[in-house]
Each structure stands twice: as C-alpha cells, then as structure tokens.
Amino acid sequence: MVPVSTSQTAPIAFLKGHGTENDFVIVPDPDNDLDLPPRAVAALCDRRAGIGGDGLLHVVRSAAHPEARAVAGEAEWFMDYRNADGSVAEMCGNGVRVFARYLRRAGHVTAGDLAVATRGGVKRVHIPKDEDGDITVHMGRAALPDTEVTVSVGDRSWPARNVNMGNPHAVAFVADLADAGDLRTEPAVTPAAVYPHGVNAEFVVDRGPRHVAMRVHERGSGETRSCGTGACAVAVAAARRDGTDPAVTGSPVTYTVDLPGGRLVITEHPDGSVEMTGPAIIVAEGHFDPARLETAFA
Numbered sequence: 001m002v003p004v005s006t007s008q009t010a011p012i013a014f015l016k017g018h019g020t021e022n023d024f025v026i027v028p029d030p031d032n033d034l035d036l037p038p039r040a041v042a043a044l045c046d047r048r049a050g051i052g053g054d055g056l057l058h059v060v061r062s063a064a065h066p067e068a069r070a071v072a073g074e075a076e077w078f079m080d081y082r083n084a085d086g087s088v089a090e091m092c093g094n095g096v097r098v099f100a101r102y103l104r105r106a107g108h109v110t111a112g113d114l115a116v117a118t119r120g121g122v123k124r125v126h127i128p129k130d131e132d133g134d135i136t137v138h139m140g141r142a143a144l145p146d147t148e149v150t151v152s153v154g155d156r157s158w159p160a161r162n163v164n165m166g167n168p169h170a171v172a173f174v175a176d177l178a179d180a181g182d183l184r185t186e187p188a189v190t191p192a193a194v195y196p197h198g199v200n201a202e203f204v205v206d207r208g209p210r211h212v213a214m215r216v217h218e219r220g221s222g223e224t225r226s227c228g229t230g231a232c233a234v235a236v237a238a239a240r241r242d243g244t245d246p247a248v249t250g251s252p253v254t255y256t257v258d259l260p261g262g263r264l265v266i267t268e269h270p271d272g273s274v275e276m277t278g279p280a281i282i283v284a285e286g287h288f289d290p291a292r293l294e295t296a297f298a
C-alpha cells in the first residue's frame, strides 16, 4: 500500500463531480493502492485547503477491497464512500450515480445496467446512452423501524420518522424549511441510542400532491445541497403519512423531491423497492499535490 501521508510523493489523480450539487472528490484507485486515512480524506474534501466536497468516492475494484471481495463476482466495482470528515458511510445515493458516470466516462463500463458494490449492499444502476442523461439507481428496500424519534433545533422539536436506506435517517415534517435554522450546528436526534453511529436529519415541507421539498444535515458533512438516500427516506416517509404506501395500495407511488441543489424523482414499488432518478455530472479532473496533504496535516 502507498501511504497517503507526509511521505506520499506521487500526485493523487482525482475528478470532481456532483449530483444535484451534492459534490464529491472522485479518487480512481482500481487496485486499492492508496491508503486513505480519515485525515487525508478530510484534507481532500476541505473547501479551502483541498479540492472540496461533501464526500469522497474511492473507486476500487471489488476484488481488491476486503469489504467487497465477497461480491466481486456480482459487482466489479466498489464505491468506498467517505464523508467530508473522513468517516465511512454505508451508502450515498447521489454518489452512486456520480460513481457510475465516472465509470462510463473512463470506459470501464458501457451504457446500460451496472451493479455497484457499496457497504449498504449491491445497487443496480441504469446508465442511459445519452452522456448527460439522468441515471436511475435501484436503492433496495427502506426499513422503517417503529421507533419514535424527535429532531430538535435550538428550542424547537418535531416528531420524526426513523428510516434506514442502508444508512440512517430521521425525517421531520415541518411548517417551513427555515424552521431548520442555519444548520451549522448538528440537530439533536433523540433518543440517541436509536442511532449509535449517528444520523442524517431531513426537514420536509409539502409543495403539492406527491411533491415535497427538503433540507438535510448529513452525518459527517453538515448541511449539504442534496442527499439521495435522504430524498428516498423522505419519499417513503411521505407515502406512509399520505396513505399511499405501495405495499397497502398495491400500486407504485412516485414523489418529486426538491432540494436546494436540484430535483430527484423517487418511486416506491409494492414490493418495497425504491428507485431514484437524477443527474450526475463530472466537472473537472486533475492531480492533487501530495505536499498539500502535509500542509493540511500541519
């Protein structure tokens, strides 16, 4: 392994991309040669001293990564997702679309259906022939444990729905998106024991029939302009609230979810599977000077 540390001498190839302005540093590393400790990820994601991003997509062949080797026969590529603070996460809905866009652009895969390994399981992704076309991800089933949770910002609190999309979410319906405040401070979600590894908190308002808008505070990243797993969690929570749960009605239901950075369309099917469609854009590529990692670590 090549340590990404003060002794790292080789430039680190990267790309920058986003999905509805949830932005990522993409680090292609097919053979898993780079060692990416949390502080190196945080340095790369730093918006002033680094490249800047809400998270990092470490692109590795599944066969080369201990966490994905077992599914290498099913999914050739593993999305080793890291939050901006360097912590690992199970899944990233916007990230997996950008990951697929990168694989296509690099010529590793063709348009069509692709399986991507994530810590939240193997996800099926559809890449259209149109190079700029929206990408659809089959996100799997949401889990909705019947636990009552509360989200608080300052002295205001809301009951919230506990939804797991591979990663944990608390979805609160509020009167106004401004109720969430500036979200510079992490909202309190209680009881804390429900989320031993932290939680992403969504604040949601109605915009019309099966049309909502949301803001999100992401675990490990702070407020972001979009969260794909969060939008899916919001859509399934809204379907339960609205009495449109597909498992009950027998019909798929589609919600349009507006986020500060764009729009995602989420469909839940009667078997509980959730599908998300949205954009994925690569905006730049280059090399990161490893000496700047030293500066970031100083």
Ligand SMILES: N[C@@H](CCC[C@H](N)C(=O)O)C(=O)O
Binding pocket: 022, 055, 083, 088, 089, 090, 091, 092, 093, 094, 095, 167, 168, 200, 218, 219, 220, 221, 224, 226, 227, 228, 229, 230
């Ligand atoms: N922005 C992502 C979610 C990234 C992971 C999240 N912060 C977590 O820690 O669970 C998305 O688009 O889903």
